[in-house]
Amino acid sequence: MGVELSTTRLEDAAKWAKQSLLERGVNWGRKFSLFTYPFVTACCGMEFMSAAAPKYDLARFGAEFPRFSPRQSDLLMIVGTITEKQGPALKRVYDQMTEPKWVIAFGVCASTGGFYQNYHAMPGADQVIPVDVYIPGCPPRPEQVLDALILLQKRIAEGRGHSQLRDKREQLAVAASDE
Amino acid sequence: MADLKQLVLGRRDIVDDSDAEHELPHEFMTVNMGPSHPAMHGTVRIVLTVDGEKIVSGDVQPGYLHRCFEKESEHATYTQIFPYTDRLNYVSPMINNVGFAMAVEKLLGLTGKLPERAEWVRVIVSEVSRITDHLTCVGASAMELGAFTPFLYFLKAREWLYGLLEKVSGARLTHSYVRIGGVNKDLPEGWLAELEFNLDKLEREVMVECEAMLNNNKIFRDRMAGVGAMTRQEALASGCTGPIARAAGVDYDVRKDYPYSVYPELDFDVPVGTTGDCFDRYLVRIEEMKQSIRILRQCIARIPEGPVVIADPRVALPPKRDAYNTIESMIRHFKHIVDGIRVPPGETYSFVEGGNGELGFFILSDGTGRPYKLYCRSPSFVHLSTASSLITGHLIADVVPIFGMINMIGGECDK
Amino acid sequence: MSQKVLDALLAKHGGAVVHTESVHGDEVAWIARDHLLAVATWLRDEPTMAFDSPVFVTCIDRLDWRPVGLPPSAAWTEERPRFEVCYQLRSSTHRHRVRLKIAVTEKDPHLPSLTGLWSGFNWQERETFDMYGIRFEGHPDLRRIYLYEEFVGYPLRKDYPKDKRQPLVRRDDLPVNPIRKS
Numbered sequence: 204m205g206v207e208l209s210t211t212r213l214e215d216a217a218k219w220a221k222q223s224l225l226e227r228g229v230n231w232g233r234k235f236s237l238f239t240y241p242f243v244t245a246c247c248g249m250e251f252m253s254a255a256a257p258k259y260d261l262a263r264f265g266a267e268f269p270r271f272s273p274r275q276s277d278l279l280m281i282v283g284t285i286t287e288k289q290g291p292a293l294k295r296v297y298d299q300m301t302e303p304k305w306v307i308a309f310g311v312c313a314s315t316g317g318f319y320q321n322y323h324a325m326p327g328a329d330q331v332i333p334v335d336v337y338i339p340g341c342p343p344r345p346e347q348v349l350d351a352l353i354l355l356q357k358r359i360a361e362g363r364g365h366s367q368l369r370d371k372r373e374q375l376a377v378a379a380s381d382e
Numbered sequence: 383m384a385d386l387k388q389l390v391l392g393r394r395d396i397v398d399d400s401d402a403e404h405e406l407p408h409e410f411m412t413v414n415m416g417p418s419h420p421a422m423h424g425t426v427r428i429v430l431t432v433d434g435e436k437i438v439s440g441d442v443q444p445g446y447l448h449r450c451f452e453k454e455s456e457h458a459t460y461t462q463i464f465p466y467t468d469r470l471n472y473v474s475p476m477i478n479n480v481g482f483a484m485a486v487e488k489l490l491g492l493t494g495k496l497p498e499r500a501e502w503v504r505v506i507v508s509e510v511s512r513i514t515d516h517l518t519c520v521g522a523s524a525m526e527l528g529a530f531t532p533f534l535y536f537l538k539a540r541e542w543l544y545g546l547l548e549k550v551s552g553a554r555l556t557h558s559y560v561r562i563g564g565v566n567k568d569l570p571e572g573w574l575a576e577l578e579f580n581l582d583k584l585e586r587e588v589m590v591e592c593e594a595m596l597n598n599n600k601i602f603r604d605r606m607a608g609v610g611a612m613t614r615q616e617a618l619a620s621g622c623t624g625p626i627a628r629a630a631g632v633d634y635d636v637r638k639d640y641p642y643s644v645y646p647e648l649d650f651d652v653p654v655g656t657t658g659d660c661f662d663r664y665l666v667r668i669e670e671m672k673q674s675i676r677i678l679r680q681c682i683a684r685i686p687e688g689p690v691v692i693a694d695p696r697v698a699l700p701p702k703r704d705a706y707n708t709i710e711s712m713i714r715h716f717k718h719i720v721d722g723i724r725v726p727p728g729e730t731y732s733f734v735e736g737g738n739g740e741l742g743f744f745i746l747s748d749g750t751g752r753p754y755k756l757y758c759r760s761p762s763f764v765h766l767s768t769a770s771s772l773i774t775g776h777l778i779a780d781v782v783p784i785f786g787m788i789n790m791i792g793g794e795c796d797k
Numbered sequence: 798m799s800q801k802v803l804d805a806l807l808a809k810h811g812g813a814v815v816h817t818e819s820v821h822g823d824e825v826a827w828i829a830r831d832h833l834l835a836v837a838t839w840l841r842d843e844p845t846m847a848f849d850s851p852v853f854v855t856c857i858d859r860l861d862w863r864p865v866g867l868p869p870s871a872a873w874t875e876e877r878p879r880f881e882v883c884y885q886l887r888s889s890t891h892r893h894r895v896r897l898k899i900a901v902t903e904k905d906p907h908l909p910s911l912t913g914l915w916s917g918f919n920w921q922e923r924e925t926f927d928m929y930g931i932r933f934e935g936h937p938d939l940r941r942i943y944l945y946e947e948f949v950g951y952p953l954r955k956d957y958p959k960d961k962r963q964p965l966v967r968r969d970d971l972p973v974n975p976i977r978k979s
Binding site: 242243244250252256288293296318341342344 | 465
Binding site: 287288290291294320321322323325329330331332333 | 943944945952957958959960961962963964965966967968
């Protein structure tokens, strides 16, 4: 089970997330054409392989093809522990991705640090970049990954992804200043 | 024969230097590879100095997955360390579990006193883990070289073995199944028959198919043979063990040279290579899988009945039934969980044959329930230290097979 | 198992060996720091020893050493050297092993590097430097290996708090976690 947290601290997510018919159509398309960038660092990579391999087959949900360049992808999967040394690299990869972009923290280490609470393990990837969906488990079962992907798709369709909300807010701010 | 070899291996020996004199003046370029690179399983950064495509020098920088295993261990009881050992070499966690348990047992003076069935169960799960390790290593390396089908086949087979290990331990990947003084619980009923069935499938279908696809595949051979070669002396002086050292001709296997558990009773061979290049490492890994299957077949036939954990109250938890019903057992249970197993003061180094080579644990105990110091001798770290010299002189594209066959596992290398 | 190594070591380099012991089947020889290079070279080149393969290097920090069940005199005191560097060696021909221990003080934590003898010690000594701050004299490339250059302190020393982080990068819109703040 993926856990969707209300990670956005924007004033009122629902207000910004109101969509026009066109946006709804675009977002419906976006949710089935996710291009994944697997940021694989640790043990969870083994389960990520399993999730992508024949038995569980992530491709069924439209997240078919791992793109190994951040510039060509819009879903960042943080698979495994993020350490302090890795932090700048992770931030750079995220910054290089094209908008709109979404992030899944795969496994408890990427979500909170898990049982690595020490001088070098970062307490969750969300210290560096905003995360849309967290998957608990050490490592999560492939079924959980599929569930998280469906959750993310729902979120994309509703226009509530972090980068979508930021984009929307900026648009509204520009519109307000023009008036 | 020489012609045939040239045909198969490509014509590496013929160097076309006809236009070498007309080259433009050049300067070295620095290329950064990693820490997040698609063709490297594991997270490592290499700063390459290249002359065109050729690597002049490479600075390999590990540490992107340093999760402070040793510091965490100093703050955990001996039983609590098992989950951390799972995440060292996360491709073969059972072997790490066994290695750590054996080190603590050595300090406790329990070596050789374990129930017989416990030893056999440990060997069985270790060998299954070793197969998953090699399947992943070979499969991922093949994928990185562009052969996607063997990867899918190997992962399919790995999935069977994960299913089996899940039935034993309850977790697909991070098992924490071994305990000090034995294992957590007995093998489920009918498990051994299932294992045998899956081994047959693995041997007859997956291995045959993949060897047919890879062994004489020209692209695969071209990119593996002659790449990243290491001599026997280099392998010894750099401390290499496991498949890498064996590919270079070092006949060293902890299971044979310093036998532990029930390995002396088992009949198996240690494959040794000659050239020490990536292709030999691949062949050694394939052969080791076959030997592991052979060991497992013997274990299935010979495993005795009996308890799977030692009846020593110092290390074993009381049975749940007693813990709930008698006050003495409950106190014992409580002390075990809260204070941990009391290990007498002293230090020891104990090692097993891990998926990648000699996996050792150096423990210093101060008599409390937590280790004063715990050091893990991780084979990946030692092997990765040779990478810089192995890639020098090769092309950038050769970094991928060399790293694939070094099989650097981030959790184990960076600890 | 490898008692004959210790005997030979005592016979040949009696002056360099502080003392020897066998614990749990492991042979340990304490070597004076100044003689380490000579002893190690002899161990490698002498045919009856032939320690051709390095196993590991690590260090023990004795700052909190107060063992339970031993007399109080076994505990660490200020006047004893704080660090012990351990070198484990293996011989592939004779199949014996030995552990060399060198006592190093806190004020002057350095000892000669053995990288020149066994190339495998290169990274391991770097690791020990990174984690304990032991300087290996003559090491070709002594810099941090696991941690980053900006890191201050040596984390595996007993006086480094386990969860003292030194972040390189953080999100600017990150709220302060009330639990962590307290």
